[in-house]
Structures are given as C-alpha cells and as structure tokens.
Amino acid sequence: MSISKYILFTVLNTIVIYGAYAQHNIPQVEELLQQMTLEEKIGQLNLVTPGGGIATGSVVSDNVEAKIKAGKVGGLFGVAGPEKIKIAQDFAVNHTRLRIPLLFGSDVIHGYKTTFPIPLGLASSWDMELIKKTAQIAAKEATADGINWNFSPMVDIARDPRWGRIAEGAGEDPYLGSAIAKAMVQGYQGDNLSNDKTMLATVKHLALYGAVDGGRDYNSVDMGRVKMFNQYLPPYKAAIDAGVSSVMTSFNDIDGIPASGNKWLLTDLLRDRWGFDGFVVSDYTSVNEMIAHGLGDLQAVSALALNAGLDMDMVGEGFLTTMKNSVEEGKVSEDQITKACRRILEAKYKLGLFEDPYRYIDTKRSAKDILNEENRKIAREAAARSFVLLKNHENILPLKKVIKIALVGPLANNKKNMLGTWAPTGNPQLSVSILDGLKKVAPRATIAYAKGANISNDTELATKVNVFGPRIEIDKRTPEEMLQEALELADESDVVVAVVGEATEMSGEASSRTDLSIPEAQKKLIRALVATGKPIALVLMSGRPMTIPEELALPVSILQAWHPGVEAGNAIADVLFGDYNPAGKLTATWPVNVGQIPIYYSMKNTGRPATSETFQKFKSNYLDAPNAPLLPFGYGLSYTQFKYSDLSIDKEEIGQGQSVTVTVNLKNTGNYDGEEVVQLYLRDVVRSITPPIRELKGFKKVFLRKGETRTITLALAPEDLKFYNGQLDFVSEPGEFEVYVGTDSNVTEKVTFSLK
Numbered sequence: 226m227s228i229s230k231y232i233l234f235t236v237l238n239t240i241v242i243y244g245a246y247a248q249h250n251i252p253q254v255e256e257l258l259q260q261m262t263l264e265e266k267i268g269q270l271n272l273v274t275p276g277g278g279i280a281t282g283s284v285v286s287d288n289v290e291a292k293i294k295a296g297k298v299g300g301l302f303g304v305a306g307p308e309k310i311k312i313a314q315d316f317a318v319n320h321t322r323l324r325i326p327l328l329f330g331s332d333v334i335h336g337y338k339t340t341f342p343i344p345l346g347l348a349s350s351w352d353m354e355l356i357k358k359t360a361q362i363a364a365k366e367a368t369a370d371g372i373n374w375n376f377s378p379m380v381d382i383a384r385d386p387r388w389g390r391i392a393e394g395a396g397e398d399p400y401l402g403s404a405i406a407k408a409m410v411q412g413y414q415g416d417n418l419s420n421d422k423t424m425l426a427t428v429k430h431l432a433l434y435g436a437v438d439g440g441r442d443y444n445s446v447d448m449g450r451v452k453m454f455n456q457y458l459p460p461y462k463a464a465i466d467a468g469v470s471s472v473m474t475s476f477n478d479i480d481g482i483p484a485s486g487n488k489w490l491l492t493d494l495l496r497d498r499w500g501f502d503g504f505v506v507s508d509y510t511s512v513n514e515m516i517a518h519g520l521g522d523l524q525a526v527s528a529l530a531l532n533a534g535l536d537m538d539m540v541g542e543g544f545l546t547t548m549k550n551s552v553e554e555g556k557v558s559e560d561q562i563t564k565a566c567r568r569i570l571e572a573k574y575k576l577g578l579f580e581d582p583y584r585y586i587d588t589k590r591s592a593k594d595i596l597n598e599e600n601r602k603i604a605r606e607a608a609a610r611s612f613v614l615l616k617n618h619e620n621i622l623p624l625k626k627v628i629k630i631a632l633v634g635p636l637a638n639n640k641k642n643m644l645g646t647w648a649p650t651g652n653p654q655l656s657v658s659i660l661d662g663l664k665k666v667a668p669r670a671t672i673a674y675a676k677g678a679n680i681s682n683d684t685e686l687a688t689k690v691n692v693f694g695p696r697i698e699i700d701k702r703t704p705e706e707m708l709q710e711a712l713e714l715a716d717e718s719d720v721v722v723a724v725v726g727e728a729t730e731m732s733g734e735a736s737s738r739t740d741l742s743i744p745e746a747q748k749k750l751i752r753a754l755v756a757t758g759k760p761i762a763l764v765l766m767s768g769r770p771m772t773i774p775e776e777l778a779l780p781v782s783i784l785q786a787w788h789p790g791v792e793a794g795n796a797i798a799d800v801l802f803g804d805y806n807p808a809g810k811l812t813a814t815w816p817v818n819v820g821q822i823p824i825y826y827s828m829k830n831t832g833r834p835a836t837s838e839t840f841q842k843f844k845s846n847y848l849d850a851p852n853a854p855l856l857p858f859g860y861g862l863s864y865t866q867f868k869y870s871d872l873s874i875d876k877e878e879i880g881q882g883q884s885v886t887v888t889v890n891l892k893n894t895g896n897y898d899g900e901e902v903v904q905l906y907l908r909d910v911v912r913s914i915t916p917p918i919r920e921l922k923g924f925k926k927v928f929l930r931k932g933e934t935r936t937i938t939l940a941l942a943p944e945d946l947k948f949y950n951g952q953l954d955f956v957s958e959p960g961e962f963e964v965y966v967g968t969d970s971n972v973t974e975k976v977t978f979s980l981k
C-alpha cells in the first residue's frame with residue numbers, strides 16, 4: 226500500500242470508527258449494558274402511564290410505583306408537574322439496582338400550558354419561524370414542568386377531512402409538511418438536548434396514518450410504494466433528517482402488517498434506508514392491538530414488534546410480560562433486546578439524565594416560564610396568523626372600533642372550545658373568549674351577546690363529544706327562544722359577528738365524521754341572521770376543512786379561525802378590527818361535498834381529464850358535483866389585494882444538478898398593509914411515472930405596505946425536480962417543466978424550462 230493510500234485508509238477508518246462511536250457505544254451506556262440483566266433490559270423497553278392525563282385507549286397501567294421500583298419501567302407519560310415527576314424519578318433513581326433515570330413523556334401537541342392554535346391552523350400561517358418559535362416555547366414550558374420527551378410533531382399527510390386527526394397535522398402537502406416537520410423538530414430539540422429547555426421530539430405516526438380507509442380512525446391503509454414515497458413519507462423523512470430523537474409507530478397496517486410489527490417499515494426503510502439511529506416507540510397499546518388485527522397472541526405480536534425494530538412498548542406491557550419467554554424459546558434474541566435498550570439509554574444520555582436525573586425538575590422555573598405574558602403574546606400572534614379569510618363580502622371586514630355589534634353563536638362566549646383538540650395540558654378556563662377579546666380590543670364598541678343556537682341539538686352526538694368534559698352544552702331554552710334573542714340583538718346592531726362551527730372534540734383522535742357541514746342547529750341560525758339583512762361576519766371554528774357551499778354563497782364574510790388556542794378572543798378581535806390583516810392560507814383542500822373526498826390539489830391528470838366544468842360523458846368527472854373543490858389548497862384572502870406580474874425565469878434550459886430562479890413582481894394594490902404567501906408550483910410534464918398536475922416546490926411569505934411593489938425571487942434546487950421513480954430511486958428526468966407562481970394552487974401564470 227502506498228503511503229498516500231495508507232493515510233487515506235487510516236483517515237477513513239478513523240471516520241468509520243468515530244462514526245460508530247458517536248452514534249452507538251457511548252461508554253457510559255455500554256458500561257451500563259454490561260451490568261444489566263435481561264430483565265432489566267426488558268424493563269427499559271416498557272413505557273407506562275398511571276392514567277393521570279388523558280388516556281387514549283381503554284387500558285391504563287397499574288402498580289406503576291411498584292413496577293418502577295422493580296426496574297420494570299423505562300419511561301412514564303401522562304404525569305405532569307415537577308413534584309409528581311420528582312417522586313417518580315426518585316422511585317427509579319433511589320430504589321432500583323442500577324439507578325437508571327426515567328424518561329417523562331407527554332403529548333405537547335400545540336403548546337404546553339400556553340396553547341397555540343391547533344397544528345392545522347398553525348400550518349395555515351406558512352410561517353416556519355413562527356412555528357419553530359411555538360415549538361421552542363412548548364419545550365421551554367414542558368421541560369419546566371419536568372417533561373423531557375414530547376410526542377410531537379405529528380406529520381401525517383391527510384387528504385381526507387373526515388379523519389378527525391387532520392387537525393393535528395399540517396394538511397395535505399408533503400413539501401409544506403416537510404418544512405413544518407423540520408421547524409418543529411428544531412424548535413423542540415434545539416441544538417443541544419442536554420439543555421434543560423429542550424426535549425426529545427417524536428415524529429409520528431410512522432406511517433401513512435392520515436390515509437386510513439374512509440377517514441375512519443385506526444382503519445387500514447393500502448397504498449402503493451410510489452405514492453407512499455412521493456406523497457406520504459417525505460415529512461417523516463424530513464423530521465429524521467432534522468435529527469428527531471424518536472419515532473412513534475401508527476395504528477394502521479401497511480401492506481397487511483401493522484406499523485408496530487412491520488419490519489420493512491421499521492428496519493428496511495427507517496434504519497437502513499433513512500439511517501435513523503434513535504428509538505422507536507409504539508403508539509398506545511398498538512403492539513397488543515396486533516392481536517385484534519389477527520396476527521397472533523400477545524407473545525407472538527410482541528416478538529413480531531421487537532424483531533421488526535420496535536424498541537419501546539407504550540402501555541400494553543407485551544414486551545414486559547412475554548419477552549423473557551421469547552428469548553428462552555428462541556423467538557427473539559437477547560441481542561435484539563440489547564439493541565433496543567441501548568437506543569433508549571442513549572436518549573437518556575443525550576438528555577443528560579445520567580449526569581443529573583433531576584435536570585428537568587425545577588419548581589422555580591415552572592412558576593416563571595409557564596404561561597407568562599411573553600408566551601401569551603406569541604400565542605396571540607400565532608392565532609392571528611393562523612386565520613384564513615375565506616370571503617369578505619362587500620368588505621364587511623375589518624370592523625370599525627366604534628360600532629354596535631351583535632355577537633352571536635354557540636362559540637362566541639365559550640372558553641371550553643377555544644383550545645382545540647389534544648390540548649390536555651392546557652386549561653380552557655384560562656382562554657380568552659371572543660366576547661372578552663372584542664371588548665378588550667374595542668372598548669368603545671357596544672357589544673351585546675346571545676348564544677343563538679347550540680353547537681348541535683343532537684344529544685347523542687353531545688354525549689360522544691363530551692368525553693373529556695362538556696364541549697357541546699345543550700341549552701335549557703328551546704332553539705326558538707335562543708334564535709329569537711339573537712335576532713332581536715341583530716335588529717338593534719350595525720353588524721352581526723356570528724361565531725360558529727365545531728366543538729373541539731368534533732375533530733381529533735377517534736372523532737371522524739361523515740358529514741362535514743356546520744351542524745344544522747347553527748345553519749338555521751346563520752340563515753335567519755342573513756334574512757335580517759344586516760352585515761354579517763361569520764367566524765368559523767373547526768378542526769378540519771368543512772363543506773360549506775351554502776354559507777360561502779351567502780352575502781357574508783367568513784373568517785376561518787380553526788381552534789385558536791388560549792388567546793383566541795384577543796387574536797380574533799385583532800383580526801376582526803383590522804389590527805392584524807389576515808394572511809393565512811389553507812393547507813388542505815376544502816371539498817364541495819363529502820363525495821369528492823379524497824380531494825387534493827396535486828391530483829393526477831388521468832387519461833381522460835375533464836376539460837371543462839360542464840359534465841362531459843366519458844371524461845373523468847361526476848354527474849352530481851364539480852371536480853373543482855370549494856376552496857383550493859393555498860387559498861386565503863387579505864383585507865388588501867395583491868397583483869402578480871412579470872413572471873420570469875433565468876434559464877430556459879438546464880443540466881442535471883443545476884438550479885433555476887424565477888422572479889415575479891408583487892404589488893399591494895389595496896388599502897391595507899398586508900402579507901402574501903407567494904407560492905410556486907411545478908409540473909413535470911413528461912416522466913416515467915404519471916406526474917401530479919402540479920406540486921408545491923417553494924413559497925415565501927412577504928409583507929408589503931399598501932402601494933408597495935417588490936420583486937420576489939424563488940429558486941428551484943436540483944432536488945426539487947426529483948421524484949421517486951418506479952424503482953424508488955430519487956431522480957429527475959430530462960424534459961419540460963412548467964413553473965406556476967401565484968396566490969394559491971389554482972394559479973395559471975407560468976414559465977417553462979427544460980432539463981437536459
């Protein structure tokens with residue numbers, strides 16, 4: 226071997242050894258593993274909840290204290306507050322042989338105590354810095370309370386608004402979803418996990434959970450690999466590329482094997498292809514649920530899960546109770562258990578828990594860092610930025626601050642429904658109602674309130690929705706009495722603000738719906754208000770896209786406010802009175818009716834595309850509904866107007882590995898300063914597998930003063946032209962590309978270039 230080759234060999238070898246050393250073989254962890262018995266290793270794979278928080282399954286763990294003291298628990302969730310967490314950590318650190326500290330997990334989905342808008346709302350801001358900031362605040366607050374492991378971000382692509390958990394994610398698009406996944410991981414984890422204000426993040430739910438059949442929660446998924454790789458997997462991968470520490474499996478099956486036991490998913494894809502080196506946790510009892518899926522008894526499904534690459538078993542205790550037998554019977558190897566245990570111990574090491582098991586327990590911090598003024602300010606801003614103006618009939622909005630307002634609707638003076646789904650650590654009573662917000666922001670306005678209608682008059686629905694407390698409260702008065710009161714107020718007022726929509730638990734986990742319209746009780750209220758002839762602004766709250774063709778056709782303004790979080794009322798007032806000009810854009814398509822679902826902007830052309838909205842026989846269309854959605858992806862209005870012009874591209878032809886840059890002039894032509902999300906969509910005209918009609922490949926949120934014009938530049942990098950081909954290779958293929966730049970996914974202005 227020549228000298229130079231020898232040097233190269235040594236250097237490469239050192240890199241390889243160091244790489245292995247850096248990822249695995251943390252000396253303290255290896256030392257510990259040497260000392261651990263098989264039972265102790267299995268204990269680390271067990272995640273339990275005493276059921277203090279919200280249990281999302283029928284089972285909760287028992288004898289938690291005894292199990293911790295016996296070394297049978299690796300982590301705990303659903304326990305909050307530094308005092309309780311300290312007690313539990315004491316059990317582990319002072320009573321077990323090896324004194325291994327516990328992980329403390331929690332679902333901090335959209336804020337800890339400072340509840341931000343639901344994730345679908347936050348996504349509508351298209352503001353990555355803001356989203357990252359909300360994750361940072363969530364981590365700072367949760368860690369102040371002793372939590373060091375977050376079960377977020379949820380990045381499941383959802384193209385079916387029947388699925389209630391669409392509320393928890395970023396919507397339908399893999400490009401936007403990937404950007405948000407990255408921002409959230411960075412926000413939670415920061416640069417240094419041993420910093421006591423950062424926590425482990427978990428990307429969930431691997432994989433495809435948003436594509437359950439019929440939008441029914443926990444249902445099966447059947448999807449080809451090409452669609453999976455191009456449309457559904459990118460956000461999980463983005464979280465992994467951003468360094469996420471753990472991955473949670475999904476409940477659904479993929480190609481007939483539930484995610485928690487799917488070796489292709491958890492090993493071939495996640496570890497071998499994507500290089501993930503953190504740990505994988507199951508979802509709540511999802512290992513045991515493989516019994517109901519039809520894959521065998523508890524021992525069989527637990528062995529299946531471990532062998533597939535699952536490291537930690539949430540709540541079900543199949544690992545705890547069967548793994549030793551499985552080792553003895555040769556169904557799993559001790560080596561596989563050691564690997565899983567190592568990954569969990571490494572996470573504890575990264576958090577600095579071996580150095581100081583109480584690092585995240587500091588009562589002084591929780592008093593100072595949680596729900597403080599500064600955090601509430603960001604929550605207010607985040608909420609305002611999440612709202613999407615769907616319609617502004619005759620510029621009813623913004624409202625003047627000296628005005629007589631009839632504030633009506635079941636969500637208008639209602640704190641219980643402001644936080645949105647999956648806010649178990651938030652306190653609804655601390656949220657600002659719309660009534661309080663309007664009064665505070667416009668003290669000189671005359672504001673009178675009437676409920677006007679129940680969220681729904683359906684008592685059966687109310688019982689199903691009220692599992693975590695009253696969300697749908699059916700008034701003692703008759704619907705007619707309530708309506709009468711509202712109409713009288715409307716008659717005496719200059720304008721009506723009606724706050725309507727879904728209760729928080731009408732979306733979220735196990736809250737799928739097949740009817741996505743505003744409940745009938747409220748529809749009646751809206752119709753009657755419109756009949757008064759008064760100007761009407763609807764504030765619509767929901768955890769999903771709704772089917773509102775009737776309301777959209779009415780002479781009303783509509784502000785989509787999702788479930789806005791703890792600062793709901795203040796943020797809504799800021800927007801209604803024009804202190805903040807709304808700029809949110811939809812991140813999931815709003816269908817005309819449920820029959821159009823699944824509907825998303827990046828559909829394929831088909832071999833028989835309809836060429837007009839008039840029905841065409843033997844073309845791909847419906848007899849009874851248009852192909853076009855009610856509102857497209859990327860849609861959202863402003864109080865001002867924006868005009869796009871002079872779209873141009875710097876090159877008409879590029880080679881592999883080269884970028885193109887497009888520019889467009891954007892002018893604020895209206896009467897208000899405002900922000901616009903400039904969106905870039907790419908169409909790959911011809912390729913080896915059928916392309917979507919267009920796909921988002923860039924966006925920029927810009928602020929323009931009224932009258933201002935700015936040249937906006939967006940670049941397309943070489944990887945933006947790539948897709949996973951039939952062999953699942955990530956490639957770009959020569960040919961023509963069309964680039965569309967504009968205000969939403971319907972934009973028609975384009976430039977073209979070709980790739981050699």
Ligand code: NOJ
Binds near residue numbers: 332376
């Ligand atoms: C079930 C949910 O699917 C998951 O998102 C959550 O993190 C766990 N329950 C724990 O609460």
